[in-house]
Amino acid sequence: MQNKMTARNVEVHYGDKMALDGINLDIPQHQILALIGASGCGKSTFLRCLNRMNDEISGCRVSGEIFLDDENIYAPKIDPVLVRARIGMVFQKPNPFPKSIFDNIAFGPRINRITESEAELRDIVHYALERVGMMDEVKDRLQESATGLSGGQQQRICIARALAIAPEVLLMDEPCSALDPIATTRIEELLEVLSSDYTIVIVTHSMHQAARISQRSAFFHLGELIEVGATDKIFTKPDDQRTENYITGRFG
Amino acid sequence: MRQHYTAIIAKSLQARHRRERGLKYLGLISILFGFAFLLILLGNIASNGLSALWQSHIQLEVTVPADAVLDEHGAISEDMVFETNWNGIVQKSLRTEFPDAKGMRARRAVGKLVSANAGFWLKEKILANPELLDSPQKFWFKTSDEVDQYIKGHMDISVPESDRRLSDQQLAWADTLVEQGLLERHFNTTFFTQADSREPESAGILGAVVGSAMAMLVTLVLALPLAVMSAIYLEYFAKPGRMTDFIEVNINNLAAVPSIVFGLLGLTVFLNFFNMPRSAPLVGGMVLSLMTLPTIIIAARASIRAVPPSIRDAALGLGASKMQAALDHVLPMAMPGILTGTIIGMAQALGESAPLLMIGMVAFVVDVPAAITDPATALPVQIYIWSDSAERAFYEKASLAILFLVAFLILMNMAAVLLRRRFERHH
Numbered sequence: 001m002q003n004k005m006t007a008r009n010v011e012v013h014y015g016d017k018m019a020l021d022g023i024n025l026d027i028p029q030h031q032i033l034a035l036i037g038a039s040g041c042g043k044s045t046f047l048r049c050l051n052r053m054n055d056e057i058s059g060c061r062v063s064g065e066i067f068l069d070d071e072n073i074y075a076p077k078i079d080p081v082l083v084r085a086r087i088g089m090v091f092q093k094p095n096p097f098p099k100s101i102f103d104n105i106a107f108g109p110r111i112n113r114i115t116e117s118e119a120e121l122r123d124i125v126h127y128a129l130e131r132v133g134m135m136d137e138v139k140d141r142l143q144e145s146a147t148g149l150s151g152g153q154q155q156r157i158c159i160a161r162a163l164a165i166a167p168e169v170l171l172m173d174e175p176c177s178a179l180d181p182i183a184t185t186r187i188e189e190l191l192e193v194l195s196s197d198y199t200i201v202i203v204t205h206s207m208h209q210a211a212r213i214s215q216r217s218a219f220f221h222l223g224e225l226i227e228v229g230a231t232d233k234i235f236t237k238p239d240d241q242r243t244e245n246y247i248t249g250r251f252g
Numbered sequence: 253m254r255q256h257y258t259a260i261i262a263k264s265l266q267a268r269h270r271r272e273r274g275l276k277y278l279g280l281i282s283i284l285f286g287f288a289f290l291l292i293l294l295g296n297i298a299s300n301g302l303s304a305l306w307q308s309h310i311q312l313e314v315t316v317p318a319d320a321v322l323d324e325h326g327a328i329s330e331d332m333v334f335e336t337n338w339n340g341i342v343q344k345s346l347r348t349e350f351p352d353a354k355g356m357r358a359r360r361a362v363g364k365l366v367s368a369n370a371g372f373w374l375k376e377k378i379l380a381n382p383e384l385l386d387s388p389q390k391f392w393f394k395t396s397d398e399v400d401q402y403i404k405g406h407m408d409i410s411v412p413e414s415d416r417r418l419s420d421q422q423l424a425w426a427d428t429l430v431e432q433g434l435l436e437r438h439f440n441t442t443f444f445t446q447a448d449s450r451e452p453e454s455a456g457i458l459g460a461v462v463g464s465a466m467a468m469l470v471t472l473v474l475a476l477p478l479a480v481m482s483a484i485y486l487e488y489f490a491k492p493g494r495m496t497d498f499i500e501v502n503i504n505n506l507a508a509v510p511s512i513v514f515g516l517l518g519l520t521v522f523l524n525f526f527n528m529p530r531s532a533p534l535v536g537g538m539v540l541s542l543m544t545l546p547t548i549i550i551a552a553r554a555s556i557r558a559v560p561p562s563i564r565d566a567a568l569g570l571g572a573s574k575m576q577a578a579l580d581h582v583l584p585m586a587m588p589g590i591l592t593g594t595i596i597g598m599a600q601a602l603g604e605s606a607p608l609l610m611i612g613m614v615a616f617v618v619d620v621p622a623a624i625t626d627p628a629t630a631l632p633v634q635i636y637i638w639s640d641s642a643e644r645a646f647y648e649k650a651s652l653a654i655l656f657l658v659a660f661l662i663l664m665n666m667a668a669v670l671l672r673r674r675f676e677r678h679h
Binding site for chain 2: 051053056058059081082084085086088089091093095096097098107108111112158161162165
């Protein structure tokens with residue numbers, strides 16, 4: 001199994017407080033990796049390290065190395081803007097821009113100057129909508145505001161928006177926590193399909209969701225990575241007592 | 253099992269409600285107080301100023317001979333126009349109304365009834381309509397400001413004659429004219445179409461309004477982009493540290509600096525060092541924009557911070573640069589808040605006179621400025637100049653100008669409130 005991303009000795013501090021302590025984690029290509037753990041365990045912080053979003057948080061310091069393919073994205077010569085274009089991100093709360101559906105999805109290609117031609121841009125937007133299975137739902141109202149859609153639709157627009165610049169990795173920070181069960185199911189089905197083309201890292205609070213969709217799971221606890229392995233194994237025969245306690249609902 | 257507390261709570265509730273009512277009425281009373289004072293203030297200014305909307309006029313029949321204007325070829329000659337004693341023509345016609353006024357003193361006293369600018373007005377009228385030459389024409393001439401004030405009842409006639417600006421005889425003449433229907437009050441268009449003048453009856457507000465508008469325009473053009481850029485820089489680019497803290501503290505300090513200090517700064521830097529024109533709306537606007545800058549920066553920072561961070565995250569997550577995220581998404585959403593702050597800052601600047609005094613916008617300017625480098629004055633400064641004048645008629649005009657200024661400020665603040673409402677509805 002080839003690794004798409006590799007984290008080596010990643011430490012994160014917020015001011016004087018240590019948020020992540022020496023994380024070593026491999027992220028295999030074209031799989032779904034679930035990050036699980038109790039609130040405040042550092043899993044979202046780790047996710048934001050993967051595309052250097054933590055750079056934007058004042059007082060946050062990241063040390064260690066994270067490799068995308070063979071390139072350390074924390075090397076001094078690396079432009080974080082390029083990293084974020086290569087590694088897409090979907091957030092906890094659906095956050096479409098207060099613009100039309102079309103403009104939402106076209107934003108990434110436009111600012112990154114992927115194409116000059118309007119026709120090509122339209123193709124990209126249509127392709128992204130096809131990928132998230134929304135083309136039929138919205139094909140007649142591409143010019144309407146994306147904020148008028150339901151929460152589940154908004155979140156899929158956000159995924160389509162990320163896909164429009166063809167990222168190599170897709171980071172998802174609890175993408176279903178604000179959605180109802182039906183919308184959640186649709187997103188989960190979508191992720192399964194997408195995982196054949198994209199490497200996906202998903203933070204989730206729902207153990208059922210992790211069990212349903214991920215091939216591998218990583219358990220974080222108090223800023224440390226306790227255990228990582230095949231999801232089946234983590235959920236049935238965890239090596240560490242703390243993992244077992246969390247899985248069985250004894251804390252967290 | 254302990255007893256329930258219902259009875260005790262119910263008892264205390266009575267006292268609590270009583271206190272609540274007391275507080276409510278106290279609040280209501282203080283609001284009424286504030287409102288009453290506002291009404292008294294505006295009522296007082298209005299009762300003083302609204303009469304300036306009218307101006308007394310005397311109807312006189314004058315005949316302007318052709319040779320006052322035309323040369324032997326029948327063409328308008330500037331020399332002839334210059335030679336003509338226009339005021340004399342008006343005075344002569346006025347004296348025919350009062351044939352019993354004999355002697356130098358009495359004749360001069362009659363002449364004081366009409367405006368000193370009546371001749372000038374007649375000249376303009378005739379030059380615009382040469383067909384009126386050589387035939388008796390009836391014109392309404394402005395009265396002098398003293399007669400106007402007497403007609404409006406603003407002159408205290410119980411004062412001894414020697415301490416009054418008009419003698420008993422002059423008052424009697426004015427009364428005669430009123431009885432004959434030759435003295436009437438007409439709407440004062442001059443007030444809205446002219447700039448300042450030495451004679452109250454010829455003074456208008458337009459020069460000051462245009463001067464103020466030009467200065468405001470300069471303020472807006474300079475302050476808004478500078479403030480927005482500063483706010484974006486401080487919110488998104490500045491690394492937190494001593495330097496940023498220092499800048500932040502000083503922006504707040506700047507907002508608290510007395511406005512006259514900005515005037516001094518404008519005087520030393522813009523006028524003395526850069527040799528920019530004195531009394532110009534350009535410099536006035538520059539000084540006012542310095543004053544407005546901190547207000548807009550503070551408002552802009554607050555509204556940028558109020559934009560949900562998720563929007564910025566979304567843009568950054570798609571590979572937008574910081575600037576793209578700020579300009580494409582954050583700024584449009586923060587704009588209503590920024591504009592609200594801008595309007596409030598501009599309203600402050602509009603009512604400001606002290607800094608303008610320092611850079612010479614207090615000059616006596618009789619022309620409406622045509623460019624931002626022309627000498628001009630501003631509304632609040634015009635009010636200051638007029639209220640400082642000896643003539644009672646200027647006091648009346650100052651009051652009316654205050655009403656205009658207040659109305660304009662209320663309009664601006666209402667626009668700010670409406671913008672904020674719209675902003676709140678959208679989020």
